[in-house]
Amino acid sequence: MNQTYIHLLMNHIPAVGTVFALLVLLYGIYKRSYHTQRAAYFLLLVAAIGSGITFFTGEGAEEFVENWAGFSKSAIEDHEDVGKLAWLSMLLVAIGATGALILMKKKSDLYRSYSYIMVLIVAISIAVSAYAGFLGGKIRHTEIHSTQQDVQESD
Numbered sequence: 001m002n003q004t005y006i007h008l009l010m011n012h013i014p015a016v017g018t019v020f021a022l023l024v025l026l027y028g029i030y031k032r033s034y035h036t037q038r039a040a041y042f043l044l045l046v047a048a049i050g051s052g053i054t055f056f057t058g059e060g061a062e063e064f065v066e067n068w069a070g071f072s073k074s075a076i077e078d079h080e081d082v083g084k085l086a087w088l089s090m091l092l093v094a095i096g097a098t099g100a101l102i103l104m105k106k107k108s109d110l111y112r113s114y115s116y117i118m119v120l121i122v123a124i125s126i127a128v129s130a131y132a133g134f135l136g137g138k139i140r141h142t143e144i145h146s147t148q149q150d151v152q153e154s155d
Contacts, residue, residue, distance in 0.1 A: 003060025010057065013050025014090055015133050021047055022122045029115050037115055038104055041097040044122065048094035051129070055087035065139070072139070079135040086132040089125035096121050 021043035028036030058080060066076060096118050103111040 002064060003057040004064040007054055007057040007060070010050050010054045011133060011136065014047045014054060014086070014129055017043060017047035017050060018090070018093070018122060018126050018129060022119065022126065025115065025119060025122070029112075029119070032112075034104065037111070038101065041100050041104075041118075044093050044097040044118075048090045048097070051087055051090035055083060058083055075135065075139045079132060079139060082128065082132040082135055086125070086129040089121075089128045093118075093122055093125050 021040050024043060025037060025040035027033075028038075028040055066073065096114075100111055100114050100118060103114060
């Protein structure tokens, strides 16, 4: 198993996990459930760990494919640049989730207000991560970046 395989496997954890955790958090806020919100923060930590693994295996994945025919160096660089932002946003999510868990452990009522801030941070992180994933898909998945003209020319 090489870094490319790990990168492609792990990128689904932050992509799907963060969305799922946000839905759990929103449900916990709506139901005013301490335990549901706590579970959401643990899910966000797992997604952040997955994001870190994805980010740190990205360089190895790049080295593996950069000299293959049909790969755009600029597409890889664009993905890498946004991937750094996605990793930093997930790092912020992890710090925020840890802060929320500490507030909850101390039985502070501040975690309720803090949860609304976390919803915003997580939503932004999802957007950045989704864009990084989209750019990553453009590296290899031609169906993402082919135009209607490309489709007509191939007929």
